Amino acid sequence: MPSDGDSRVGYEAMGAGGWIGVHWPERLGGRDLTPLHTAAAEERFGYHWLPLSGYLLSVKTIGNALLRLASPALQERLIPPIATGQLIFCQGFSEPGAGSDLASLTTRAERQGNTFVVSGHKIWTSSAQLADWIYLAVRTDPDAKRPQDGISVLVADMRTPGIDVQPFATLGGGQLCEVFLDDVEIPVDQLVGELHGGWRVLMATLDYERVTSEKVGILLRVLDELEPLVENPADRLTLLRLRGEAEASRLHGRRATQLLEAGAPASAAASMAKLSCAVLAQRLADEGIRMLGPAGLTERGHGDRVHGRLAALARAAVGATISGGSAEIQRRVIARRGLECPA
Numbered sequence: 001m002p003s004d005g006d007s008r009v010g011y012e013a014m015g016a017g018g019w020i021g022v023h024w025p026e027r028l029g030g031r032d033l034t035p036l037h038t039a040a041a042e043e044r045f046g047y048h049w050l051p052l053s054g055y056l057l058s059v060k061t062i063g064n065a066l067l068r069l070a071s072p073a074l075q076e077r078l079i080p081p082i083a084t085g086q087l088i089f090c091q092g093f094s095e096p097g098a099g100s101d102l103a104s105l106t107t108r109a110e111r112q113g114n115t116f117v118v119s120g121h122k123i124w125t126s127s128a129q130l131a132d133w134i135y136l137a138v139r140t141d142p143d144a145k146r147p148q149d150g151i152s153v154l155v156a157d158m159r160t161p162g163i164d165v166q167p168f169a170t171l172g173g174g175q176l177c178e179v180f181l182d183d184v185e186i187p188v189d190q191l192v193g194e195l196h197g198g199w200r201v202l203m204a205t206l207d208y209e210r211v212t213s214e215k216v217g218i219l220l221r222v223l224d225e226l227e228p229l230v231e232n233p234a235d236r237l238t239l240l241r242l243r244g245e246a247e248a249s250r251l252h253g254r255r256a257t258q259l260l261e262a263g264a265p266a267s268a269a270a271s272m273a274k275l276s277c278a279v280l281a282q283r284l285a286d287e288g289i290r291m292l293g294p295a296g297l298t299e300r301g302h303g304d305r306v307h308g309r310l311a312a313l314a315r316a317a318v319g320a321t322i323s324g325g326s327a328e329i330q331r332r333v334i335a336r337r338g339l340e341c342p343a
């Protein structure tokens with residue numbers, strides 16, 4: 001999505017302006033407001049198409065997860081610099097052989113005294129090329145009966161010897177990275193949650209990631225710019241329907257936000273928010289380009305009628321039903337945890 005663009009300058013400006021961690025405790029650099037205030041602010045960030053990748057990882061996803069699951073000492077160390085816009089996280093979950101089936105991840109962490117020694121290969125890591133720290137899913141117990149019972153989550157400074165980042169360009173216009181870990185020594189006090197209890201940490205972290213208020217803002221902006229250009233009554237009706245779906249997606253996101261705040265099971269609601277927004281992004285891009293014709297595909301220069309937003313949306317929306325868990329995986333989560341269908 002367009003919001004996935006990277007900008008350290010933009011992130012620092014958000015921190016300096018007090019827009020990071022709006023609902024976090026004041027003693028850790030927040031403003032003590034509510035998660036719904038944050039969701040409303042994130043929708044506006046998206047509406048203005050800010051480059052948000054660093055924010056979405058460091059604040060919306062990992063920052064919120066650390067506040068729920070990390071030790072007080074880790075929170076005190078990491079949350080204040082996130083809140084001031086000085087610390088960007090990336091998220092190292094996916095591997096070449098472990099995406100949807102995250103439980104099969106093979107990056108190994110062996111305990112040696114007061115450190116974990118970590119080796120492995122992460123892929124599709126957003127913002128790793130500018131991140132200060134990484135939030136890493138590793139295998140700490142290769143002999144666990146169920147693969148998900150042998151996983152832990154660690155955080156590490158990206159300057160730690162043995163971490164190598166290789167960026168590559170994406171269709172959406174930004175960059176993704178491969179991260180190679182070779183005997184990386186990570187202190188044991190940088191464990192998030194319990195040893196071998198990482199699966200619970202990963203699932204909770206993904207719940208935060210899947211509340212996509214900022215993407216609702218992006219889509220509302222495109223609708224606002226498209227509507228005055230469309231006269232055909234059938235097309236206008238289509239746009240009204242899409243606006244209604246954006247409103248529904250916004251409400252899914254708010255419901256998930258409230259469930260997360262209450263500490264209630266939120267996975268199904270978060271997946272509904274994520275899936276509805278991702279599918280809508282693709283439909284809006286397709287319908288808008290159909291309505292405007294070639295002008296809808298122009299990103300800049302002559303003929304551009306929506307500031308290049310439709311074309312950018314069309315490119316970036318391809319990944320929207322893959323990142324954060326594919327559409328099929330979201331449907332699975334909704335079926336299992338929302339509708340209680342058997343596995």
Ligand SMILES: Cc1cc2nc3c(=O)[nH]c(=O)nc-3n(C[C@H](O)[C@H](O)[C@H](O)COP(=O)(O)OP(=O)(O)OC[C@H]3O[C@@H](n4cnc5c(N)ncnc54)[C@H](O)[C@@H]3O)c2cc1C
Nearest residue numbers: 091092093094099100124125126319322323324325326328
């Ligand atoms: C823009 C973008 C940014 C990303 N950023 C990050 C990041 O910062 N950190 C990170 O760790 N990862 C990141 N990812 C990776 C993302 O999480 C994975 O791509 C995603 O989980 C899918 O995994 P995979 O690519 O290995 O595909 P696979 O898991 O191999 O899936 C291939 C296809 O099979 C389908 N499939 C798989 N299993 C099932 C099943 N059980 N039932 C039905 N269908 C199934 C999938 O839906 C998909 O269509 C990013 C991806 C993208 C596109």
